[in-house]
Amino acid sequence: MAAERTAVIGVGQTKYAAARRDVSMAGLLREAAYRALEMAGKTWSDIDAVIIGKAPDFFEGVMMPEVYLAEALGAVGKPIMRVHTAGSVGGSTGCVAASMVQSRVHRCVLTIGWEKQSESNAMWALSLPQPFATSVNAGAGGYFSPIIRRYMMMTGAPELIGCMVAHKDRRQALLNPYAHLHQHDLTFEQVVDSPMLWDPIRYSETCPSSDGACAMVLVDEAGGDRHPGPVAWVHGTAMRSESNSYGGRNMVSPAASEQCADDVFAQAGIVDRRAEIDAVEMYVPFSWYEPMWLESLGFAATGEGWRMVESGATELDGGDLPVNCSGGVLSSNPIGASGMIRFAEAAMQVMGAAGEHQVDGARRAVGHAYGGGAQYFAMWVVGSDKP
Amino acid sequence: MFEEDRVSADRPAARDPLAAPAALSAPVTLPEALAGAEPVESVCTPIRMTYTYTPGRALSRYLRAMADKRILGERCGATGQVFVPPRGVSPLAGAATSEVVELADTGYVESFNITRVPIERRPDLKPPYCSAWIVLDGASVGFLGLVINIAPEEVRIGMRVRAVWKPDEELETSAGNILGWEPTGEPDEVITDYERIGRVEASDP
Numbered sequence: 356m357a358a359e360r361t362a363v364i365g366v367g368q369t370k371y372a373a374a375r376r377d378v379s380m381a382g383l384l385r386e387a388a389y390r391a392l393e394m395a396g397k398t399w400s401d402i403d404a405v406i407i408g409k410a411p412d413f414f415e416g417v418m419m420p421e422v423y424l425a426e427a428l429g430a431v432g433k434p435i436m437r438v439h440t441a442g443s444v445g446g447s448t449g450c451v452a453a454s455m456v457q458s459r460v461h462r463c464v465l466t467i468g469w470e471k472q473s474e475s476n477a478m479w480a481l482s483l484p485q486p487f488a489t490s491v492n493a494g495a496g497g498y499f500s501p502i503i504r505r506y507m508m509m510t511g512a513p514e515l516i517g518c519m520v521a522h523k524d525r526r527q528a529l530l531n532p533y534a535h536l537h538q539h540d541l542t543f544e545q546v547v548d549s550p551m552l553w554d555p556i557r558y559s560e561t562c563p564s565s566d567g568a569c570a571m572v573l574v575d576e577a578g579g580d581r582h583p584g585p586v587a588w589v590h591g592t593a594m595r596s597e598s599n600s601y602g603g604r605n606m607v608s609p610a611a612s613e614q615c616a617d618d619v620f621a622q623a624g625i626v627d628r629r630a631e632i633d634a635v636e637m638y639v640p641f642s643w644y645e646p647m648w649l650e651s652l653g654f655a656a657t658g659e660g661w662r663m664v665e666s667g668a669t670e671l672d673g674g675d676l677p678v679n680c681s682g683g684v685l686s687s688n689p690i691g692a693s694g695m696i697r698f699a700e701a702a703m704q705v706m707g708a709a710g711e712h713q714v715d716g717a718r719r720a721v722g723h724a725y726g727g728g729a730q731y732f733a734m735w736v737v738g739s740d741k742p
Numbered sequence: 743m744f745e746e747d748r749v750s751a752d753r754p755a756a757r758d759p760l761a762a763p764a765a766l767s768a769p770v771t772l773p774e775a776l777a778g779a780e781p782v783e784s785v786c787t788p789i790r791m792t793y794t795y796t797p798g799r800a801l802s803r804y805l806r807a808m809a810d811k812r813i814l815g816e817r818c819g820a821t822g823q824v825f826v827p828p829r830g831v832s833p834l835a836g837a838a839t840s841e842v843v844e845l846a847d848t849g850y851v852e853s854f855n856i857t858r859v860p861i862e863r864r865p866d867l868k869p870p871y872c873s874a875w876i877v878l879d880g881a882s883v884g885f886l887g888l889v890i891n892i893a894p895e896e897v898r899i900g901m902r903v904r905a906v907w908k909p910d911e912e913l914e915t916s917a918g919n920i921l922g923w924e925p926t927g928e929p930d931e932v933i934t935d936y937e938r939i940g941r942v943e944a945s946d947p
Contacts, residue, residue, distance in 0.1 A: 370760055376783040389763030416789045474784065479862060487801050487827045488917050491864065491873040491888050501853035501875055508853075508899055532759045554856035554870070554894075598833030602823035602882030606853075710759070 358457040360741060362579030363587040363702040365395025365572035371535035371687035374473035375566040380417065381427035384467050387568035387692075388428060391465065394708075395572035396583070399429035402572075403461035408438040408448030408468045409691030413483075414475035428467070440596070442495075442638070444468065445569065445694025446724030446733030450592040452573050453735070457589070462575045468695035469568035477564065477690065496553035496561060496641065498728060503643040504555055506607045510646075512661035514555075517642035518546045519664055521560045521685055524639070527671050528682025530711035535565045535687040560642035560685075567689035569696045579741075587702035587737040590719070591622030599728030608651035612725065615732040616652040623719070623736035629654045632736075633717040634677050634704040635669075636697035638724045640684045645669065649678075652723065652734075671712060680704070680712040694724030698735055705739040800830035803842060805915040811907050815881055817841040823882035827917065847905035847920075849878035849885070850931035856894040870894050876903060876923055890922035900930040 367390025369375070375383055384407075392398060405428050412418045421437035428435065440447040445468035452466035478494040491497075506512070522543045528534035541559075549559035579586045595615035597604075604610075616628075625631045637652070639645045646660030654676060655663050663669055669678035679685070681700045684693050701722035703709040709717075719738045725731060761767070797805060800816055804827050807814040815824045816839035818832030824843050825832065832839055854874035861867065872894040875884030889897050890906060903923035913919050 367763075386763060386766060389765045393763055393765075416787070486795050486916065487797065487804065488886055491867070491871075491886060494861075497855050497857055497861075497873060500855035501873075504855070505853040505899070551856070551858050554858060600825070600883045601833045602821070604883075 367391030371567035391570035413480035442726030470689035528686035562688035585706035593619035698722035888922035891924035
């Protein structure tokens with residue numbers, strides 16, 4: 356039996372900011388949820404189940420937030436489920452929410468990802484001492500810097516490709532009212548001259564630390580057909596994971612990443628990925644991950660991803676494969692929401708609802724997230740046409 | 743119940759994206775007793791956790807050997823891969839490791855990071871410092887450590903290194919016995935895996 360066709364009919368985001376002191380964690384989620392419900396033309400009573408996701412409980416120190424949030428999210432008397440796959444969680448949560456409808460378990464699902472980093476200490480939570488290893492890494496930057504260095508060496512990419520990505524994403528963020536960073540006067544030279552934190556990663560090539568939530572409403576085929584506004588149809592979802600330590604592991608393009616991409620594009624019937632996809636929202640917390648993921652997801656040949664960046668192919672303004680038109684993770688990073696923002700922004704592109712950062716005529720878009728030691732992956736392809 | 747007919751025909755088309763959702767924009771009336779009270783925006787509540795860690799057989803052997811300045815890895819019988827620190831399992835085969843292997847305390851730098859910001863837990867580490875994945879001779883995976891006794895800018899992928907151990911009287915059953923890794927001065931390792939490594943098929947656990 357074929358899966359139920361599934362559509363996104365509502366997307367809601369909060370304003371992302373270093374600290375949203377005006378709202379509690381629950382208030383933050385409700386802001387995103389109400390916006391998604393408004394766009395979907397639904398109320399809490401229409402929702403059959405709530406699927407939420409965030410990063411480790413260590414971050415804010417709130418254990419089992421799904422229990423604490425059930426009332427605030429209208430989930431009393433309904434199923435609520437929390438998904439947890441490290442940084443990829445926002446994407447995985449979207450995949451799980453879609454599966455609830457695809458499997459015909461539910462007909463209308465609310466899904467939300469969030470983080471309140473102002474109440475958290477991510478560096479602490481990500482650098483817990485282990486008795487069998489030395490504690491020498493400073494958070495995620497310290498972990499990913501050697502992988503980026505390896506990519507630079509393998510490909511011989513020019514040193515400033517990462518700065519080009521960062522400058523592009525920060526400029527594109529100016530078109531997104533929800534983006535955390537709005538650096539109107541940021542020049543390329545300022546990106547290049549920003550201090551090295553985890554050499555070769557500069558300050559301006561690093562994501563900010565944000566508060567924020569992102570929500571979506573997903574419905575079955577009948578619900579999508581009846582919806583008076585634009586909808587984004589789910590053409591494929593995929594998740595993969597792997598150990599981050601085995602012999603011969605390609606740390607730059609992990610096998611699980613390639614398998615996840617192969618799966619999702621096969622489901623969507625896409626053969627020429629670069630030609631058939633109109634917009635990509637990929638998880639790029641450190642600038643160099645744009646060329647790395649372009650290769651891993653098959654938009655560029657091995658070693659050629661940086662050439663796409665250099666040529667401007669990934670820019671909203673004139674590129675043939677615009678990447679992170681919203682400004683991406685480099686401009687807003689509420690960790691547990693970041694993957695769902697990628698999924699939601701892909702949906703907004705094919706709904707024609709992306710406003711100032713809309714890719715003209717976008718019909719098929721990709722949302723992508725990764726997490727852990729680049730070992731958890733989640734992707735979806737959404738389209739304006741029914742699959 | 744699923745009531746599509748409740749979908750409103752006058753969906754807000756071009757409303758201000760930052761305007762509060764209608765449901766949240768209604769004013770809240772405070773009781774008089776709270777009028778003028780300063781709102782509490784956040785409360786700091788420190789959390790401390792102490793764990794008892796049970797290392798298991800493989801890591802117990804590894805940590806005990808560390809006290810004798812020996813590095814023990816474990817080999818997977820199915821794939822031949824050698825893991826260090828050993829966790830008792832081979833991720834690709836989904837099988838227990840079957841052989842203890844003593845590794846040399848020499849290897850090469852697989853890749854590295856130069857940290858230029860201080861980290862909370864190691865006030866003793868003065869930036870800039872270099873952390874690296876070290877591939878020990880005979881091991882299949884990298885091993886995290888500091889590269890010392892060389893300027894961070896001079897560290898190279900492929901550089902040969904050896905362990906610098908704590909003085910004998912300070913040795914514990916701890917990975918901290920290795921203070922860092924210093925260059926041996928030997929010629930750099932020739933890195934042969936620049937090309938994309940073939941896809942590894944997941945095995946049935």
